Amino acid sequence: xxxxxxxxxxPTAIVISAGAIPCYAxxxxxxxxxxxxxxxxxxxxxxxxxxxxxEQRKAIEKDSGVRVRLDTQKVWRAQSGDKVLxxxxxxxxxxxxxxxxxALALNTNGSVRQIEILDYRETYGxxxxxxxxxxxxxxxxxGAELKLDSDIQNISGATLSCRxxxxxxxxxxxxxDLVLKH
Amino acid sequence: xxxxxxxxxxxxxxxxxxxxxxxASGSGETELHRAVNDAFAAVERIQxxxxxxxxxxxxxxxxxxxxxxxxxxxxxxxxxxxxxxxLASESGGAFDHTIAPTLARWGMLPANLCRNNPGGxxxxxxxxxxxxxxxxxxxxxxxxxxKGFAVDRALEVLCAGGVTAALVNAGGDLRAFGKQPYWxxxxxPCLPQSFTxxxxxxxxxxxxxxxxxxxxRWRGRRVSHLVNPFRQNAITGGVSVSxxxxxxxxxxxxxKVVLNAPALAEQLLAxxxxxxxxxxA
Numbered sequence: 001x002x003x004x005x006x007x008x009x010x011p012t013a014i015v016i017s018a019g020a021i022p023c024y025a026x027x028x029x030x031x032x033x034x035x036x037x038x039x040x041x042x043x044x045x046x047x048x049x050x051x052x053x054x055e056q057r058k059a060i061e062k063d064s065g066v067r068v069r070l071d072t073q074k075v076w077r078a079q080s081g082d083k084v085l086x087x088x089x090x091x092x093x094x095x096x097x098x099x100x101x102x103a104l105a106l107n108t109n110g111s112v113r114q115i116e117i118l119d120y121r122e123t124y125g126x127x128x129x130x131x132x133x134x135x136x137x138x139x140x141x142x143g144a145e146l147k148l149d150s151d152i153q154n155i156s157g158a159t160l161s162c163r164x165x166x167x168x169x170x171x172x173x174x175x176x177d178l179v180l181k182h
Numbered sequence: 183x184x185x186x187x188x189x190x191x192x193x194x195x196x197x198x199x200x201x202x203x204x205x206a207s208g209s210g211e212t213e214l215h216r217a218v219n220d221a222f223a224a225v226e227r228i229q230x231x232x233x234x235x236x237x238x239x240x241x242x243x244x245x246x247x248x249x250x251x252x253x254x255x256x257x258x259x260x261x262x263x264x265x266x267x268x269l270a271s272e273s274g275g276a277f278d279h280t281i282a283p284t285l286a287r288w289g290m291l292p293a294n295l296c297r298n299n300p301g302g303x304x305x306x307x308x309x310x311x312x313x314x315x316x317x318x319x320x321x322x323x324x325x326x327x328x329k330g331f332a333v334d335r336a337l338e339v340l341c342a343g344g345v346t347a348a349l350v351n352a353g354g355d356l357r358a359f360g361k362q363p364y365w366x367x368x369x370x371p372c373l374p375q376s377f378t379x380x381x382x383x384x385x386x387x388x389x390x391x392x393x394x395x396x397x398x399r400w401r402g403r404r405v406s407h408l409v410n411p412f413r414q415n416a417i418t419g420g421v422s423v424s425x426x427x428x429x430x431x432x433x434x435x436x437x438k439v440v441l442n443a444p445a446l447a448e449q450l451l452a453x454x455x456x457x458x459x460x461x462x463a
Contacts, residue, residue, distance in 0.1 A: 026203075028194050037215060102196075117194035117201065156354040156381075156390040156424055157369025162196035 025121040031090055038105035038114045039078040039085050046077045050179050064174035066167045084108055087180055089172050093164040098122050104172050110181060193218050197225050198329050200353025206340055207347040217343025221336040228332035231259050232324045234282060234291050244314055245321045252313040260312040262324055262331050269435050270303040273450060276443035277435050278303050278411035282321035288405040295321040330389055330434025333357045357387035357430040368424050387430035391437035392422035410442050417441055427456035
C-alpha cells in the first residue's frame with residue numbers, strides 16, 4: 001500500500017533483480033488435463049503422431065507462410081467409442097522472448113475447437129534459443145520446474161503479443177489439410 | 183486466506199492479441215474449469231464485437247457504416263462507447279477512441295481505417311435504442327478501453343460461477359476478486375527482466391500502458407501503438423504508466439490520460455478514486 005500514497009507515484013528506488021530472475025514461467029495444464037478440457041466426452045485419445053517428410057514440410061510452409069521448425073508432431077485422435085470427435089495437437093512456438101507449449105483442438109471438419117496454453121516461459125537472456133535450455137521442458141509438463149523467483153506471480157507491463165500462436169494455428173491447420181484430413 | 187479445501191487452477195489462452203491468464207480458486211475442480219471456460223468465452227465475445235482487426239466485428243461495421251446512417255449495436259459495445267465518450271469528454275480528449283486513422287497510417291491497424299481529415303470523439307453520437315452515428319467520417323479503435331472491459335466481464339462471469347477468488351490478467355490489464363490478496367509486479371519499461379516491488383490488488387484493477395514492445399520505425403520516425411491525440415504523434419521511449427482503479431476498463435483508459443495529459447491526470451484520478459504509477463527510464 002505504501003507505494004500508492006500519492007495519486008501519481010514516480011518510484012525513485014526500483015528494485016531491479018536482473019540476473020536473479022532469468023525468466024517468468026508458468027505451467028498451466030498437463031497434456032492429459034488439456035485433452036479432457038477440449039473433449040469432455042472423449043473416452044479415448046488414440047495417438048496419431050505425424051512425421052513430416054521434407055516435401056510435406058515445404059508444402060505446409062508454402063500453404064501457411066509459416067516456417068516449420070520440427071518434423072514430428074504429437075497428435076491424438078479424440079474418440080468416444082468408435083466415433084471420432086476431433087483432433088488434439090500438441091505444439092510449441094518460439095518467440096524472441098517466449099517459449100510456449102500449447103495445444104490446438106480441432107473438430108472433425110478441421111475447424112478450431114479450442115486453444116489452450118500448456119506452459120509459458122519468457123526470458124530476456126540467450127536462453128530461449130538454446131536447445132539445452134528448451135530441452136529441459138520438452139515432454140515434461142510438470143515437475144522439471146526451473147527454480148525461479150516464486151514471488152513473481154503476476155506481471156503488469158508492456159504487453160507481449162500472441163502473434164506466434166496465431167502463426168502456429170495457421171501452420172497446424174495447413175498440417176491438418178495435408179495429413180490429417182483424409 | 184482461503185480455506186484448506188480450496189484449490190486454485192490457472193489457465194491461459196491467446197486472446198485480445200495477447201495472453202489472457204485466469205486464476206480461480208474454489209472447492210471443486212470441475213466447477214472451476216467450467217467457470218473459467220465461461221470467462222474465456224466472455225472475453226472472446228468482447229473480442230468478436232470490438233476488434234478493429236476483424237472485418238466481421240461490430241466495431242468494423244460501425245467504422246464502415248456509421249458515418250452514413252445510424253447503426254444498432256449490442257449492449258456491450260454501446261456500454262463501452264458510452265464510457266469512452268464520457269472519459270474523452272472528461273479528459274478533454276486526452277483519452278481518445280478515434281485515433282484509428284493515425285494507427286492505420288502507421289501500419290498498426292488495417293489500411294481501410296485510414297481517413298482523410300477524420301472526425302474526432304465529439305463526432306461520435308450515441309442515439310436512443312443503442313444506435314450509433316458518426317457526424318463525420320472517422321474510425322474508432324477501442325483498444326485503449328475494451329481490453330479492460332473484457333477483464334471486467336470475465337471477472338463478473340467468474341463471480342457468477344461461484345469461485346471464491348479469481349484474477350484475470352489480459353496482457354498486463356488485471357482485476358482481482360475475493361478475499362485473497364494478489365500481488366502484481368510492474369515491469370520496468372526498458373529492462374523487461376526487471377520488476378518493481380509488488381502492488382497489492384484487493385478486489386481492484388490495474389492496467390499498464392507502455393510503448394516499449396510495440397515501438398518501431400516508420401518513414402524515419404519512431405511510432406508505437408500509443409497515440410498522443412493532441413499532437414497526433416506516437417508516445418515512444420522508456421515510459422510506462424500503471425493505474426489502479428476499481429474497474430479494469432477505467433484503469434485501462436486512465437493510463438492514456440496520464441500519458442497524454444499529466445497535468446490534468448491528478449484531478450481525474452482523484453475523481454475516480456484511482457492511482458497512477460509512472461515510470462520513466
